[in-house]
Amino acid sequence: MAANLTPLELKHALLERLMHYYHFVAEKLDAGGGEHVTSTQIAELLHMDDTLVRKDLAAAGVRGVPHVGYKAEEVVNRIRMLLGFDEGYQGVIIGAGRMGGAMASYQGFSRYGLKITALFDNDPGKIGLIWGDYMVQPMGNLPLFAKNSTVDIAILTVPGDVAQVVASQVVAAGVRTIWNFANTSVAVPANVFVRHEHISVGLAGLSYFLKRQRADERAAAENAAED
Amino acid sequence: MAANLTPLELKHALLERLMHYYHFVAEKLDAGGGEHVTSTQIAELLHMDDTLVRKDLAAAGVRGVPHVGYKAEEVVNRIRMLLGFDEGYQGVIIGAGRMGGAMASYQGFSRYGLKITALFDNDPGKIGLIWGDYMVQPMGNLPLFAKNSTVDIAILTVPGDVAQVVASQVVAAGVRTIWNFANTSVAVPANVFVRHEHISVGLAGLSYFLKRQRADERAAAENAAED
């Protein structure tokens, strides 16, 4: 009986909100900001309805105390548990360019349970170089590496024009989860999960904002001229 | 009469979908894939309902032709126009680390109308170095630079612990839109727009997926043992 490989069940929006709560509460704890946090505090900072915060926290399994609020530590721990930050995953970086280097030297992944174990590239000029804690290995090493050690995630930081080829190599090596930072989509078999970070989506949001801002300013200037 | 500085009006989800359509249709055009595209084609590739595609395209001002579909070029152009990709914006990068370097050498921004004009850092060891097409300038240069040339966007690629200080400097220099790649939020006055790229949100999605996958596999193994 095959376990059906269920897709993400927490809706993206909810997951994103939980991460916002997590960051707020974790930072509050770090700053020594008290043991408890209320739905109203979170809601105000994040400009949202406090009922929604309570609903979300309930969904995440956090139990609050009337008149007191939620235990900050419990909020953090429950979200960590729900999202799997304490499970421990291992990932490799494919592509030892600047982006890959930034990833390799980033210390923040471990906070979310991800450990980077190796860095691969196909450029003979890069193989053997030391980037942060890793020596750049040739792509040819990947299959054996994936066989001998667990590779839960392959982080793709390669140029867009080779992303598809690299993704296929990664899949062939048995990796089933890809975090794609290249600027093109990659096609993979149905049993492989890809998360594509579209930098252009963020840029589109900024661009759209600026366009409207300019239009507003133009309108304001015209109004001023009329008065 | 002050123009009210309206927030993003296209909902994030819609904007994201439009970008997906854009990429699909633009790639199709590049590949010489025919002059027209139908809502069904887009919907199938993106695993969504075709009615929603038509609604979205109508909202973006694209007019289709029954029996034929949408003119691919018009889809691309309308979305570009709506999101402001042809308006032309200038941005500076703050933080000449690996991430900043990756940004500075990334050729893809121009496709969305963003031109990088300068690169700043406070590290004396980096000032004067050449990164891609830019010489690293000291942060002290920013106010004058922003006065003499247009800086629509400041791209923050600095460590999290200095992000707030840098953001304040950027705001003081008169920049009103910030694209924040640091791993901490920054507080800014109400008239400044910040888009924070939370890398941890993407990681959370992957982590949650992997956690559930492991649970599925465990369950499957138990089932197999029972049979």
Added chain:
DNA sequence: TAGATTGTTAATCGATTAACAATC
């Protein structure tokens, strides 16, 4: 206790989908 806060049920709102008419 009184007041503050959670948690839940009901109401509303908005987004998605279904149905189908219009059209080339």
Added chain:
DNA sequence: TAGATTGTTAATCGATTAACAATC
């Protein structure tokens, strides 16, 4: 023309908000 496809109106669905009871 017939069939394919758009575009729109109505129906459904789900997510958010409002109201309020429960509780410490």
